[in-house]
Amino acid sequence: MWAIRRTPSIALRIPFRSQTFSAVGSRASYIENKISSSSHVNKTQFLELSRGTGLLDRYYSYPYSHPTLNHHYSSLAGTKSSGEEGDDLVDGFSELEDSTTDEIQEKNAEDESDDGMVSEPELSEDEDNEATVLEKTRLPKQTFSVLFKVIMDSSVGSVQKALDKWLEKGEKVSRSDVSLAILELRKRRMYDKALQLSEWLESRKQLEFTEKDYSSRVDLIAKTRGLNAAEIYIEKIPELFRTEMAYQTLLANCVQSVHITKAEQVFNRIKELKLPLTASACNQMLLLYKRTNKKKIADVLLLMEKENVKPTLLTYRMLIDMKGQSNDLKGMEQIVEAMKAEDIDPDIKTQAVLARHYINGGLKDKAKVILQEIEGNDLKKNRGACVALLSLYATLESVADVIRVWDVCKSNPQLDEYMRAIDAYGKLKKVEEAEAVFDQMSKKVKRISSKHYATMLKVYANNKMLSKGKNLVKQMAESGCQIGPWTWDSLVKLYIEAGEVEKADSILRRASEQNRIKPFFDTYLLILDQYAKRGDIHNAEKIFHRMRQDGYVSRLRQYHSLLRTYINAKAPAYGIKERLKADNVFPNRALAEQLAQVDAFKRTAVSDLLD
Numbered sequence: 001m002w003a004i005r006r007t008p009s010i011a012l013r014i015p016f017r018s019q020t021f022s023a024v025g026s027r028a029s030y031i032e033n034k035i036s037s038s039s040h041v042n043k044t045q046f047l048e049l050s051r052g053t054g055l056l057d058r059y060y061s062y063p064y065s066h067p068t069l070n071h072h073y074s075s076l077a078g079t080k081s082s083g084e085e086g087d088d089l090v091d092g093f094s095e096l097e098d099s100t101t102d103e104i105q106e107k108n109a110e111d112e113s114d115d116g117m118v119s120e121p122e123l124s125e126d127e128d129n130e131a132t133v134l135e136k137t138r139l140p141k142q143t144f145s146v147l148f149k150v151i152m153d154s155s156v157g158s159v160q161k162a163l164d165k166w167l168e169k170g171e172k173v174s175r176s177d178v179s180l181a182i183l184e185l186r187k188r189r190m191y192d193k194a195l196q197l198s199e200w201l202e203s204r205k206q207l208e209f210t211e212k213d214y215s216s217r218v219d220l221i222a223k224t225r226g227l228n229a230a231e232i233y234i235e236k237i238p239e240l241f242r243t244e245m246a247y248q249t250l251l252a253n254c255v256q257s258v259h260i261t262k263a264e265q266v267f268n269r270i271k272e273l274k275l276p277l278t279a280s281a282c283n284q285m286l287l288l289y290k291r292t293n294k295k296k297i298a299d300v301l302l303l304m305e306k307e308n309v310k311p312t313l314l315t316y317r318m319l320i321d322m323k324g325q326s327n328d329l330k331g332m333e334q335i336v337e338a339m340k341a342e343d344i345d346p347d348i349k350t351q352a353v354l355a356r357h358y359i360n361g362g363l364k365d366k367a368k369v370i371l372q373e374i375e376g377n378d379l380k381k382n383r384g385a386c387v388a389l390l391s392l393y394a395t396l397e398s399v400a401d402v403i404r405v406w407d408v409c410k411s412n413p414q415l416d417e418y419m420r421a422i423d424a425y426g427k428l429k430k431v432e433e434a435e436a437v438f439d440q441m442s443k444k445v446k447r448i449s450s451k452h453y454a455t456m457l458k459v460y461a462n463n464k465m466l467s468k469g470k471n472l473v474k475q476m477a478e479s480g481c482q483i484g485p486w487t488w489d490s491l492v493k494l495y496i497e498a499g500e501v502e503k504a505d506s507i508l509r510r511a512s513e514q515n516r517i518k519p520f521f522d523t524y525l526l527i528l529d530q531y532a533k534r535g536d537i538h539n540a541e542k543i544f545h546r547m548r549q550d551g552y553v554s555r556l557r558q559y560h561s562l563l564r565t566y567i568n569a570k571a572p573a574y575g576i577k578e579r580l581k582a583d584n585v586f587p588n589r590a591l592a593e594q595l596a597q598v599d600a601f602k603r604t605a606v607s608d609l610l611d
Contacts, residue, residue, distance in 0.1 A: 211245055234246050259553065320339075457491065
């Protein structure tokens with residue numbers, strides 16, 4: 001059951017205070033209308049359900065205007081939309097490529113709050129970024145898939161012909177070989193080839209398709225042909241296998257694309273079909289609103305309680321992180337209490353989130369207590385903690401502890417330990433030590449991906465070492481390493497730190513045009529923010545337009561930066577309110593203040609006299 005309910009009247013007795021994460025206080029009139037017109041919830045039900053709401057009370061440890069309990073979510077659900085006052089100004093998450101399951105969703109949530117590393121996968125990545133539950137069956141200890149080799153040797157458009165020829169030779173298809181092949185293709189983000197394999201298997205009746213196979217197809221179609229195509233395909237799945245897994249896979253892709261309207265439609269569809277409402281689906285919506293509109297978090301929590309959907313470890317971790325981001329450390333601790341009351345102990349990732357927010361909030365002693373808990377009595381036996389500790393001790397600026405933890409790892413490091421050590425030394429301005437770790441990794445790891453080069457590039461960027469950064473990129477090219485969004489992000493940072501914004505912009509534009517791969521959301525924002533500082537309206541608008549072309553839906557964070565450009569240029573922004581309305585973006589107070597400054601028709605004392 002839900003943790004620690006409050007007495008029904010507590011939330012109603014205390015006077016209202018405006019804080020970050022307050023739940024849609026300005027939506028009161030809207031709520032009244034929805035209550036009176038909703039076919040799902042009448043006024044009496046709303047009043048009963050808005051009292052003593054367990055985890056919801058823990059999340060809102062101060063009074064709030066209660067969220068609507070309308071079962072249908074709408075991106076136009078209030079007078080305000082994305083983000084809170086001032087929160088969007090520091091919103092630094094990256095768009096996430098893969099979120100089709102709880103495991104990938106968990107990684108995405110962790111990446112958003114991890115200030116230590118870049119957070120989006122690229123071609124030829126570690127398998128953890130792409131291992132989905134759709135293929136995560138218990139596989140035999142096999143490191144090579146014959147089927148995968150056949151597919152890799154074929155051209156993009158001839159996968160099925162190559163497989164037909166292979167079958168004609170008398171070869172047989174096994175499920176384990178198929179699972180390994182698809183997993184390897186996903187690791188390399190070769191979704192088109194993986195989709196062709198899936199289609200071939202079904203058309204040639206080589207496997208009896210299961211719920212997971214159909215859901216895997218939904219995911220691959222969404223990634224290669226778009227959300228609408230995936231939605232159409234779901235309707236073609238045999239009714240027996242058209243389960244919540246297929247819709248949750250589509251939902252996860254909507255969240256990954258930050259397509260708010262489509263995600264809400266899919267979530268509502270799950271409920272309309274009376275499919276089981278799972279924590280996984282609710283967590284996806286929490287992740288979406290964590291990125292775009294924290295005021296709707298309360299809607300999801302209230303629905304979870306009403307439907308008796310128990311929060312998971314990931315649910316609590318996201319709520320803890322959001323409290324920490326708002327610097328509400330007391331509220332963060334209350335979420336931890338609620339979590340422990342449900343007999344859910346914080347794992348290392350959750351402890352790391354807590355420690356990071358304590359450090360950022362200036363409570364270093366509390367952070368050190370958690371770090372000691374993470375470390376345990378014997379770090380050599382607790383190697384799994386080293387990755388988190390390297391980053392956190394670097395944030396604490398404790399050089400001795402970083403060296404001590406790395407000493408435990410350096411005789412036989414894992415890839416993630418190499419990368420975190422490089423990043424940690426970079427934070428501490430210990431460039432030579434970071435280079436030594438990178439050199440060790442280069443010698444011991446057979447094939448270093450662009451993700452690993454990007455970690456070292458980030459160190460050079462943060463330390464304004466442009467020439468070394470250029471040399472490293474040349475080394476990447478000579479090694480045959482795939483250069484993509486990871487590298488572009490690091491290069492952009494490198495040139496921006498060197499004061500060459502136009503060069504950074506040019507590199508990003510040419511790279512994306514040549515490779516037909518979209519850069520990260522944050523990479524664009526880096527350049528947009530630089531043009532905003534300069535008041536360079538022409539180039540800021542160009543970046544804004546390119547983000548839209550690459551599918552990054554306009555929201556508050558982009559508009560904050562764009563309006564800052566006009567403010568710094570001391571120029572009016574004609575038609576900006578109409579643009580916001582067209583994008584379904586509703587200003588928060590911070591954006592409203594910016595709008596007032598760029599209003600071409602605002603009245604002043606002088607204008608009144610002239611009139």
